[in-house]
Amino acid sequence: MHGAEDADKEFVWHPYTQMKDWAGWEGRVIVRGEGFYLVDSKGRRYLDGTASMWCNVWGHGPNEVVEAMRDQLKRLQHSTLFGLASEPSARLAEKLTGMAKGMDKVFYTDNGSSAIESALKMALQYWRNRGKPEKTEFVSLEHGYHGDTAGAMSVGYIEQFFGAYKPLLKKVHRVPSPLLYGSRFGNEKDLVGWCIEKTEKALEKIGGRCAALVMESGAQIAGGVNIYPRGYQQKISQLCKKHGVLLILDEIATGFGRLGNMIEYEAQKSRPDIVCFGKALTAGYFPLAVTMAGDEIFNAFLGQYSQNKQFYHGHTFTGHPVGCAAALANLELYEKHNLMQQINGNAQYLESRLAEFEKISIVADVRHRGLLAGIELARNGKPLMQLKNKERLNYFVMGESLKMGVHLRTLGNVMVVIPPLAIDRDNLAKLMDAHRELAKKAEKL
Incomplete structure (x- = not known):
């Protein structure tokens, strides 16, 4: 029999980790959580300073969210959303559409990367269903990050992370990110003006081929913690409307309070056509994410079956009942404890x-x-x-x-x-x- 540390060293391949180095480190295997602390197999306690990959809300241990998950497991462990509905997914969708203004429908996925993939496919098929199949190109920001699947890597390309995977990726037009540090500008106003000018020129050059502009909402995190200057995102939203381009916002890491607002795009005055949420949605207790869209997007997918307009995307665990129950309980706790x-x-x-x-x-x-x-x-x-x-x-x-x-x-x-x-x-x-x-x-x- 191996101890927990030995088993981990021999069998687990860790993400974003040089395993040659890992093999030489003292093994630390987390076995339980207590409040905001993680406890390893030797009883050592560590303050969870990364929010367990930016998603933890309430810490670790028993609470109302955990109880809601247990209760759901007793009643229904999992059922598909392929042709069926489930009570928790329906209730959560109603809750989310009431919170996120302008969003009328919820499409469920398992994680942030998948939510972005759904958004990209949704944008492409929206234009095809509208009779504009030439609109197939995307614009995104430099230093953006949107996940590790092929589409997400394409719009959130970071060379150090994804250089090896370039043959898989779609070409995307990249526009400047408004990071004042290291720029040639002395103030945010001039920087924002330049970024907006460059973005508009890119949209004009692409013309009627541009399907959507994709960006993180409020801030870029994985690209170096770039906080947007006030007014920047609103101006981007206005550009998209002016040029007939969909705006896809990524609030997977920045929504539900991280930047001080429950729904970040409302604070930024930049209503999207499609928006993605994840991470804190379930307090970090269950893999669940959503891609939300307004009725204008949704209605383009309606028609006779023979027209082939339906959205061809889905996952085995889409809208998992336990995840939806966790999200509902989590959002109730936000209100109960006045978390904002x-x-x-x-x-x-x-x-x-x-x-x-x-x-x-x-x-x-x-x-x-x-x-x-x-x-x-x-x-x-x-x-x-x-x-x-x-x-x-x-x-x-x-x-x-x-x-x-x-x-x-x-x-x-x-x-x-x-x-x-x-x-x-x-x-x-x-x-x-x-x-x-x-x-x-x-x-x-």
Whole structure:
């Protein structure tokens, strides 16, 4: 018999991980959760500083969401949405369409990447059903990330991640992302004006062949924590309407409170044609995502069966009853605990703590909104990817943070603050203390 650590080293292939390096590290296998902490097989506790890949809301352990999942498992474990309906999926769809203004229908998937794939296929078939099959091209933002499936990689292409998969991908037109740091502009107004000008020129060049523009809503996270300047997303929305292009918004990581708003596109005044949600939808307890659209999109798929207008997309676990039950209970808890008020209070505290990083010489830029922040590290004007002792920054941060009892990961040279959404003030303070200590240590190494 193998211990948990030995079994993991021998059999598990970890995502986005160099397994040659993993084999030399001390194995840490998580066996349970307690509040906002993860506990490994040796009893060591780690503050969940990454919100378990940006999705955890309430922490870990028994709560109303878990009870709702158990209750659903007793009544109906799984049934298909292929030609049948289920009570939890119907109730959740009604709840979501009431929350997301302008969205009238919900298409269920299992994860964010699949939600984006659904949106892309939906956009292409919408135009075909409307008699405009020439509209097949997409526009997306530089530094965007939308998932790891083929379509999602195409619109959210990051060379370091996806270079090996280029033969699989569709050509997509890329327009500038409004990141002030490292740009030639001295203020956000001039930067936004330039980005909008470049985007409009791209749309004009593509002309009637453009099906949709795809972008993350409110901020880009995986591409380096790029917070959009106010007004930028609204201007993009206006451009799409002007040029007859669908707007697909990705709120998989930025929706449900991460940036301080329940529905981010409403705060951005940029109503989409199609929008995707995931991650925090089920509090991180079950794989579930949705692609939502308005009636104008949906109605284009109606017709006689012989017309072949129906949407040819679906998954075995589409609209899983347990996931839908979790999402319903989760959204009820948001209201019961007035979570948005707590998030915005913690966002103010986070902003005050981020001021401490201005005194650290390797901190080149700090970007923040809601319960998301990016602390960009640089030395001599160059991204700090490797310390003076040749240790990689991402390995240093992960290894040292675990010694502190906190689990953290970087995005390249950007330290990311992205805690569970319901984190309490004491644990948020501990998280910020760890980030500050790590930045100070890296400054000396």
